[in-house]
Amino acid sequence: MPPTIVSRRASKPSPTSARRGVCPHCALLCDDVELRPAADGSHAVVANGCRRAAQRYARPAPAAEVHVAGAPTTLEDGIAAAARLLKRARQPLISGLATDVDGTRAAVNLAERCRAVLDHAHGDTLARVARLTQTRGWYATTLSEVRSRADFVLLVDTELGDRYESFARRCLGPRAGLNDDTPRTVGFIGPAGRLPRDAAPDLRLPCRSERVAEALLALLAELRGNPLAATRPAGLARRSLTELAERLRAARYATIVVTPAALGAACEPVLGAVCDIVDELNRDGRAAVLPLGGDDGAQSAVSTCTWLTGFPLRIGFGEVISYEPQAYAGTALLASGAADALVWIDAFGNCPEPPPGCPADRTIVLGATPSNLAGTCAVHITVGTPGIDHFARLVRTDAVVTLALPQQRDSGLPSIAGVLTRIAEKL
Numbered sequence: 001m002p003p004t005i006v007s008r009r010a011s012k013p014s015p016t017s018a019r020r021g022v023c024p025h026c027a028l029l030c031d032d033v034e035l036r037p038a039a040d041g042s043h044a045v046v047a048n049g050c051r052r053a054a055q056r057y058a059r060p061a062p063a064a065e066v067h068v069a070g071a072p073t074t075l076e077d078g079i080a081a082a083a084r085l086l087k088r089a090r091q092p093l094i095s096g097l098a099t100d101v102d103g104t105r106a107a108v109n110l111a112e113r114c115r116a117v118l119d120h121a122h123g124d125t126l127a128r129v130a131r132l133t134q135t136r137g138w139y140a141t142t143l144s145e146v147r148s149r150a151d152f153v154l155l156v157d158t159e160l161g162d163r164y165e166s167f168a169r170r171c172l173g174p175r176a177g178l179n180d181d182t183p184r185t186v187g188f189i190g191p192a193g194r195l196p197r198d199a200a201p202d203l204r205l206p207c208r209s210e211r212v213a214e215a216l217l218a219l220l221a222e223l224r225g226n227p228l229a230a231t232r233p234a235g236l237a238r239r240s241l242t243e244l245a246e247r248l249r250a251a252r253y254a255t256i257v258v259t260p261a262a263l264g265a266a267c268e269p270v271l272g273a274v275c276d277i278v279d280e281l282n283r284d285g286r287a288a289v290l291p292l293g294g295d296d297g298a299q300s301a302v303s304t305c306t307w308l309t310g311f312p313l314r315i316g317f318g319e320v321i322s323y324e325p326q327a328y329a330g331t332a333l334l335a336s337g338a339a340d341a342l343v344w345i346d347a348f349g350n351c352p353e354p355p356p357g358c359p360a361d362r363t364i365v366l367g368a369t370p371s372n373l374a375g376t377c378a379v380h381i382t383v384g385t386p387g388i389d390h391f392a393r394l395v396r397t398d399a400v401v402t403l404a405l406p407q408q409r410d411s412g413l414p415s416i417a418g419v420l421t422r423i424a425e426k427l
């Protein structure tokens with residue numbers, strides 16, 4: 001059965017009654033936020049939210065507008081114009097891909113029909129993490145394991161401010177047992193400005209971001225019983241590194257938390273060093289990595305593409321499906337002119353502007369926020385946000401839990417799955 005094109009829930013909750021929801025605004029997918037709806041479609045977060053959730057939920061429902069070549073029109077006309085553009089294209093790119101599981105399924109189907117390449121707005125970070133897991137693998141863990149079992153958590157240069165702010169509330173509080181009541185302690189390596197607000201680390205190793213990989217290698221040398229000769233490795237006091245190594249060794253279940261997107265170009269050296277440390281600890285203990293990422297539907301997109309095609313993102317559809325993590329970088333395809341049409345998907349409203357390179361008259365934008373592009377691009381369709389304007393399924397940051405997100409308002413905005421399915425039917 002094809003996905004419903006517009007939100008389908010008929011019930012209209014009282015504008016004043018608070019209810020529990022699953023927050024789609026970062027990949028933690030907190031399932032305990034309490035929301036109070038307002039008449040304009042916005043929501044006040046009354047419990048268990050964070051600053052990001054409060055700001056995103058405060059957005060009123062946008063008008064259900066469709067523009068073709070800058071002129072307002074109907075959804076049917078917008079879908080027909082998008083299909084005509086894709087029929088003419090030699091090498092379309094479907095990117096942004098900020099959507100839910102059903103939206104990604106529809107994107108894969110559309111890409112097959114028009115022989116497009118698929119990438120995500122966060123494709124660079126996804127490709128770095130994929131390369132690491134493909135080339136060396138890692139011991140990964142889940143939010144639940146950290147919450148219930150990790151007795152020492154090391155935060156490595158983690159950005160827990162703008163995103164994942166509720167991680168500390170959900171996972172770093174007192175442990176909930178499993179026959180072991182050892183209290184949890186927390187360590188931190190990185191710039192002091194990145195210390196999460198709600199976390200009060202027991203052990204802090206202040207270190208500039210560009211020296212974190214060096215600090216981790218010094219820590220690895222400590223763990224291996226062969227400390228570096230330098231008196232202040234990475235600018236850190238030797239005794240603090242020794243103490244951190246001792247805490248990691250003493251832990252029954254040590255977890256190292258990283259946010260790959262915040263590491264930028266240092267992502268691979270830092271992740272590589274973290275994996276080496278976890279490997280070392282697992283020789284005679286238990287340790288794991290928790291990478292926090294996958295926002296804007298990125299984890300859902302990677303998981304869904306892998307289920308459907310056997311490959312993560314940066315795949316192309318031709319005679320066969322090809323996986324090219326370098327050559328199919330969306331930004332590079334656009335900059336080089338290799339992609340001659342673009343479908344840019346931003347159902348969460350966080351990536352409204354596509355990367356430069358595709359002429360406006362060959363750009364289709366399906367976005368959740370009003371955009372200046374509506375007046376210039378070939379087709380602009382305002383779409384609903386998953387878990388707010390329509391029922392959605394999203395894969396959580398730890399990649400093993402998929403959550404159902406009930407619809408929160410009756411905005412009449414179409415879903416990405418519905419729009420893409422209708423475009424594909426016309427090809």
Ligand code: SF4
Nearest residue numbers: 023026029030050166
């Ligand atoms: S941490 Fe993320 S999922 Fe949780 S409430 Fe904040 S924005 Fe929403």
